[in-house]
Amino acid sequence: MFQGFPEIKEALMANRMQAGFMVAPMAIALRAQGVPLKIVYLGHRYGSAVVVQKEGPVRSFADLRGKTVAIPSRYSDERLILFRAMARHGIDPREIRLVEMAPPDVAGALAAGAIDAFSMGEPYPSQAEMSGFGRVLFHAREYWPDYISCVLVVRQDVIDTRPEAVQVLVDGIARSGLWLDNPPKKRARREHAADFVGRDYFRQDPKLLRWALTNPLDRVLYQPLTPYRDDFELIVALMIETGILERFIPFSDYVDPRFAEGAKQQTEWKYEPGWEMAE
Amino acid sequence: MIVLNRIAIGISAWLALITTAHVALNVDWKVVRNERLPLDQRKLNVAYIPVT
Numbered sequence: 001m002f003q004g005f006p007e008i009k010e011a012l013m014a015n016r017m018q019a020g021f022m023v024a025p026m027a028i029a030l031r032a033q034g035v036p037l038k039i040v041y042l043g044h045r046y047g048s049a050v051v052v053q054k055e056g057p058v059r060s061f062a063d064l065r066g067k068t069v070a071i072p073s074r075y076s077d078e079r080l081i082l083f084r085a086m087a088r089h090g091i092d093p094r095e096i097r098l099v100e101m102a103p104p105d106v107a108g109a110l111a112a113g114a115i116d117a118f119s120m121g122e123p124y125p126s127q128a129e130m131s132g133f134g135r136v137l138f139h140a141r142e143y144w145p146d147y148i149s150c151v152l153v154v155r156q157d158v159i160d161t162r163p164e165a166v167q168v169l170v171d172g173i174a175r176s177g178l179w180l181d182n183p184p185k186k187r188a189r190r191e192h193a194a195d196f197v198g199r200d201y202f203r204q205d206p207k208l209l210r211w212a213l214t215n216p217l218d219r220v221l222y223q224p225l226t227p228y229r230d231d232f233e234l235i236v237a238l239m240i241e242t243g244i245l246e247r248f249i250p251f252s253d254y255v256d257p258r259f260a261e262g263a264k265q266q267t268e269w270k271y272e273p274g275w276e277m278a279e
Numbered sequence: 280m281i282v283l284n285r286i287a288i289g290i291s292a293w294l295a296l297i298t299t300a301h302v303a304l305n306v307d308w309k310v311v312r313n314e315r316l317p318l319d320q321r322k323l324n325v326a327y328i329p330v331t
Contacts, residue, residue: 004328
């Protein structure tokens with residue numbers, strides 16, 4: 001487990017990690033710089049929000065003029081969503097100060113008044129809400145339908161030499177997504193997932209993840225996780241527009257769609273809360 | 280001489296204890312075993328941060 005996306009980038013480049021989840025614009029920027037990796041799948045859809053102090057002066061997006069907003073990285077969809085909102089409200093980007101901050105630090109910074117708002121993935125918006133000092137100003141879906149944030153990237157040498165291992169990884173994520181988003185069992189399964197993911201993987205209070213995964217149930221979605229061309233070309237266009245990418249980069253340069261195609265026939269894990277193993 | 284021997288034995292015992300504790304608590308043996316496997320049999324290391 002890492003605490004920030006730049007560290008994941010370094011670990012992938014050093015081959016300490018062979019795959020990783022990172023924000024989509026960072027993966028595209030790395031490919032544009034010639035780093036040999038590809039996006040093979042998505043981590044989730046939606047699940048990012050802009051959060052302000054609950055009792056603070058910011059009541060609408062326009063109130064963010066002159067304020068400081070934390071983002072996880074310059075190369076993040078959480079930054080791009082702010083630019084989309086600024087464009088819609090006619091706000092000049094120079095009117096809002098953006099600062100990069102490691103995701104685990106933002107809720108504390110908001111509570112302490114070090115920042116006026118943050119644009120971040122879950123469970124940090126939930127953390128601020130649950131703790132009582134934060135209020136969601138807007139969820140990403142309000143400005144960006146089919147919003148994506150984290151993507152799964154794999155080193156090119158691993159794709160070339162061990163495609164079957166990459167397919168196993170992608171199949172597993174696809175099956176987990178189907179399991180989590182199964183309509184009649186969605187709430188119970190998400191609550192169960194919050195427990196074991198919070199305890200065994202994220203080392204966070206399961207109540208926090210339960211909030212993020214169920215309040216409401218579509219706060220984060222795990223389908224569809226196929227990387228679609230239109231979604232990524234929008235991200236590339238926004239990256240160019242906001243000055244973090246110099247020129248257009250073709251979809252095939254940074255996405256390898258084979259594994260998502262291969263995962264399309266997958267079915268959800270055979271697993272229910274209380275079982276020892278998933279099949 | 281006896282004092283020196285006792286000090287040496289004490290230091291050795293302490294080192295052995297600390298080394299054993301370190302190896303038991305701080306070394307992830309799953310990772311060590313994985314890295315000793317042939318490339319085509321290794322599990323992939325997947326990096327993530329605690330966000331959804």
